Amino acid sequence: MLNVNDWRAAARRTLPRFVYEYVDGAAEDERCLARNRSALDAVSLTPRILRDTRRIDPAVSLFDQTWAQPFAIAPTGLNGLIRPGGDLMGAAAAQTMGVPFVLSTASNERLEAVREAAPQAQLWLQLYVMEDRSVAEQLLRRAKAAKFSALVLTVDVPVSGSREKDIRNGFKVPFKPSLPLAMDLMRHPAWSLRQAMGGGPKFVNLVEDTKARMSAQAQAALLARAMDRGLDWASLSWLRRHWDGPLLVKGVLHPVDARRAQQEGVDALIVSNHGARQLDVAPTSIDQLPRVVDAVRGAIPVLMDSGIRRGSDVARALAQGAHAVLIGRPVLYGLAVKGQAGIERVLTTLASELERTMILLGETDIAALRVSRSPADPCQGGS
Numbered sequence: 001m002l003n004v005n006d007w008r009a010a011a012r013r014t015l016p017r018f019v020y021e022y023v024d025g026a027a028e029d030e031r032c033l034a035r036n037r038s039a040l041d042a043v044s045l046t047p048r049i050l051r052d053t054r055r056i057d058p059a060v061s062l063f064d065q066t067w068a069q070p071f072a073i074a075p076t077g078l079n080g081l082i083r084p085g086g087d088l089m090g091a092a093a094a095q096t097m098g099v100p101f102v103l104s105t106a107s108n109e110r111l112e113a114v115r116e117a118a119p120q121a122q123l124w125l126q127l128y129v130m131e132d133r134s135v136a137e138q139l140l141r142r143a144k145a146a147k148f149s150a151l152v153l154t155v156d157v158p159v160s161g162s163r164e165k166d167i168r169n170g171f172k173v174p175f176k177p178s179l180p181l182a183m184d185l186m187r188h189p190a191w192s193l194r195q196a197m198g199g200g201p202k203f204v205n206l207v208e209d210t211k212a213r214m215s216a217q218a219q220a221a222l223l224a225r226a227m228d229r230g231l232d233w234a235s236l237s238w239l240r241r242h243w244d245g246p247l248l249v250k251g252v253l254h255p256v257d258a259r260r261a262q263q264e265g266v267d268a269l270i271v272s273n274h275g276a277r278q279l280d281v282a283p284t285s286i287d288q289l290p291r292v293v294d295a296v297r298g299a300i301p302v303l304m305d306s307g308i309r310r311g312s313d314v315a316r317a318l319a320q321g322a323h324a325v326l327i328g329r330p331v332l333y334g335l336a337v338k339g340q341a342g343i344e345r346v347l348t349t350l351a352s353e354l355e356r357t358m359i360l361l362g363e364t365d366i367a368a369l370r371v372s373r374s375p376a377d378p379c380q381g382g383s
């Protein structure tokens with residue numbers, strides 16, 4: 001297991017096909033997925049020479065908190081399907097690595113249990129706003145009580161992207177038994193046994209009381225991503241009444257939206273195309289990043305995700321102006337193969353790749369990497 005691609009191959013063997021395709025798949029023709037890679041690959045970074053690189057400092061700070069590395073674990077729904085207790089493992093791994101963990105609204109764990117599993121971790125909550133807004137209000141109250149330190153409002157899922165692999169696999173609630181499914185499960189006995197012992201994944205994060213259960217209908221709605229399509233700029237003031245901590249908006253791609261969000265008092269932006277799982281014709285994060293950074297003129301930090309697979313990709317994003325990045329699928333490959341230890345190994349691999357990249361570039365700290373390599377520089381930047 002040398003790199004993220006090796007973990008991906010191992011995850012593909014470990015997981016039933018319908019789970020692997022849920023994780024790895026993207027919207028429609030998966031063109032955006034391919035472009036996320038090709039756009040990152042088009043960014044070259046020119047090394048600087050004869051600089052003392054004995055000490056490399058990969059730490060960043062955001063909202064008065066220090067991260068050991070300039071990356072965080074992205075929010076991903078249904079981690080319990082990859083492995084029972086997936087979010088407990090993710091939060092514990094984040095605590096070990098000294099990086100933030102973003103818990104999805106569509107988690108299979110209650111946020112209180114995630115806090116218990118990682119008492120010292122920097123935990124953030126990702127919010128999906130569904131039609132019944134009291135669900136969100138309740139979640140925010142509990143997140144505050146459990147010392148979640150920041151809120152990530154995801155705005156790129158007014159409706160689910162069309163994940164055709166999921167449709168073909170019948171990936172929905174209720175899950176209908178079928179012959180292909182039974183074969184899939186029999187070919188992956190370790191996964192099936194673990195799930196049977198764990199009682200199967202349930203969306204319980206939205207349930208306040210441990211003993212209460214979400215209705216099958218509510219679970220189906222969450223998996224079908226039945227969001228409040230009335231969510232708009234004015235909704236931010238509703239949100240602010242229920243959350244007084246740092247607020248990030250995830251899913252920004254247009255520079256005009258970036259500027260608007262900054263003017264509305266949003267504390268940070270996450271440039272993202274949702275790992276290519278929503279709009280297949282969306283631009284890539286790495287291409288939009290410099291435009292978004294320009295639009296907010298340094299007033300607020302800009303994070304990015306979608307397609308990061310190497311430490312050198314992290315460096316590419318930082319050099320295009322990102323303060324930090326989020327890691328989505330690579331974390332899930334680690335979780336699938338080896339649980340918490342697998343996540344830690346994936347993140348450690350990214351960290352050591354980043355360190356080597358920084359040494360080769362002649363950059364010793366993250367701020368310098370970001371500031372000194374403006375895309376306007378003729379020796380830097382994209383294609």
Ligand SMILES: Cc1cc2nc3c(=O)[nH]c(=O)nc-3n(C[C@H](O)[C@H](O)[C@H](O)COP(=O)(O)O)c2cc1C
Binds near residue numbers: 023104276306308329
């Ligand atoms: C299986 C899966 C589930 C996801 N669920 C959520 C979610 O619940 N909320 C959210 O804001 N983003 C979700 N995302 C998007 C990620 O937060 C992130 O934007 C994306 O995975 C980054 O791209 P990458 O996987 O190429 O790193 C999900 C992504 C995947 C792969």
Ligand SMILES: O=C(O)C(=O)c1ccccc1
Binds near residue numbers: 077157
């Ligand atoms: O699959 C996703 O990308 C996602 O955001 C999601 C939303 C709801 C439930 C599970 C995943």
